[in-house]
Amino acid sequence: xxxxxxxxxxxxxxxxxxxxxxxxxxxxxxxxxxxxxxxxxxxxxxxxxxxxxxxxxxxxxxxxxxxxxxxxxxxxxxxxxxxxxxxxxxxxxxxxxxxxxxxxxxxxxxxxxxxxxxxxxxxxxxxxxxxxxxxxxxxxxxxxxxxxxxxxxxxxxxxxxxxxxxxxxxxxxxxxxxxxxxxxx
Amino acid sequence: xxxxxxxxxxxxxxxxxxxxxxxxxxxxxxxxxxxxxxxxxxxxxxxxxxxxxxxxxxxxxxxxxxxxxxxxxxxxxxxxxxxxxxxxxxxxxxxxxxxxxxxxxxxxxxxxxxxxxxxxxxxxxxxxxxxxxxxxxxxxxxxxxxxxxxxxx
Numbered sequence: 001x002x003x004x005x006x007x008x009x010x011x012x013x014x015x016x017x018x019x020x021x022x023x024x025x026x027x028x029x030x031x032x033x034x035x036x037x038x039x040x041x042x043x044x045x046x047x048x049x050x051x052x053x054x055x056x057x058x059x060x061x062x063x064x065x066x067x068x069x070x071x072x073x074x075x076x077x078x079x080x081x082x083x084x085x086x087x088x089x090x091x092x093x094x095x096x097x098x099x100x101x102x103x104x105x106x107x108x109x110x111x112x113x114x115x116x117x118x119x120x121x122x123x124x125x126x127x128x129x130x131x132x133x134x135x136x137x138x139x140x141x142x143x144x145x146x147x148x149x150x151x152x153x154x155x156x157x158x159x160x161x162x163x164x165x166x167x168x169x170x171x172x173x174x175x176x177x178x179x180x181x182x183x184x185x
Numbered sequence: 186x187x188x189x190x191x192x193x194x195x196x197x198x199x200x201x202x203x204x205x206x207x208x209x210x211x212x213x214x215x216x217x218x219x220x221x222x223x224x225x226x227x228x229x230x231x232x233x234x235x236x237x238x239x240x241x242x243x244x245x246x247x248x249x250x251x252x253x254x255x256x257x258x259x260x261x262x263x264x265x266x267x268x269x270x271x272x273x274x275x276x277x278x279x280x281x282x283x284x285x286x287x288x289x290x291x292x293x294x295x296x297x298x299x300x301x302x303x304x305x306x307x308x309x310x311x312x313x314x315x316x317x318x319x320x321x322x323x324x325x326x327x328x329x330x331x332x333x334x335x336x337x338x
Contacts, residue, residue, distance in 0.1 A: 023239075027234065027236055027239070031231060031234045032231055035231070036224075045224075045227070049230075053242050056239045056242075057246065060239060061243070115226060116223060116225070117223060117225050118224075126223060
């Protein structure tokens with residue numbers, strides 16, 4: 001996922017002459033991983049598509065200000081995470097009483113979603129994940145589903161590795177317990 | 186100092202197997218049983234995403250931004266002009282002739298109480314305003330029956 005010679009690539013993204021082709025490369029390399037990252041947060045395909053485009057717009061506009069203090073891909077994941085969370089926050093404000101109510105509705109809607117392929121247990125798993133606190137949910141999705149390193153997750157979420165490990169451990173414990181309950185019924 | 190030492194000893198007493206948090210992902214029973222692929226996308230969705238789509242969005246966003254700011258600026262200018270035309274040089278627009286004309290056309294209404302307030306009694310000298318000749322002429326012209334009035338009183 002990490003591009004070779006990242007600093008040169010960033011320079012070509014900042015340079016007006018090479019910007020277009022470099023952006024195309026960036027899009028080709030990152031559209032899928034960023035889409036899946038967003039999709040796991042917002043759950044719905046149309047919403048994920050909308051947020052993905054907004055994310056790339058932000059990346060394109062913001063690349064000139066990128067100082068290279070973090071890896072390019074963690075910077076982009078940070079933008080994607082913030083865009084997704086902002087999208088959910090706005091939607092909750094507009095259409096729901098609380099973000100919990102919204103997440104429950106979104107998870108329940110997956111039953112009728114043509115782009116959700118999971119069975120009943122997977123649907124239940126998604127409901128459990130959706131009801132986790134934001135940080136636990138994000139760290140679980142990034143570690144468990146995307147196999148990301150704790151150091152990278154720490155850069156993206158701006159939380160210490162120790163705290164992330166603790167959040168992940170709690171999230172796993174909660175999910176295990178709830179899945180066990182469902183499977184015994 | 187002693188307590189701090191105790192806490193340190195106790196903290197060091199807890200250990201986890203090496204690489205525990207890294208391995209928790211791999212032998213996790215949920216992953217084995219449930220898998221991670223629950224979501225799908227429309228056919229050829231990822232092929233449809235290209236830089237032109239993103240550039241179009243940037244262009245649309247810019248147009249939207251310009252439009253919004255243009256309307257805001259236009260509204261601000263309109264309010265400013267309206268304020269200036271209503272408040273500046275107002276005194277020059279109305280002259281004395283206009284006021285007299287307005288009053289002469291009976292468009293100005295004063296009630297009895299308004300008039301009494303306007304002409305406070307201590308400020309007026311009635312003798313100057315109405316002399317005896319005018320009063321006599323008034324009685325003659327209106328056929329004033331003084332007797333009748335005197336009788337009634």
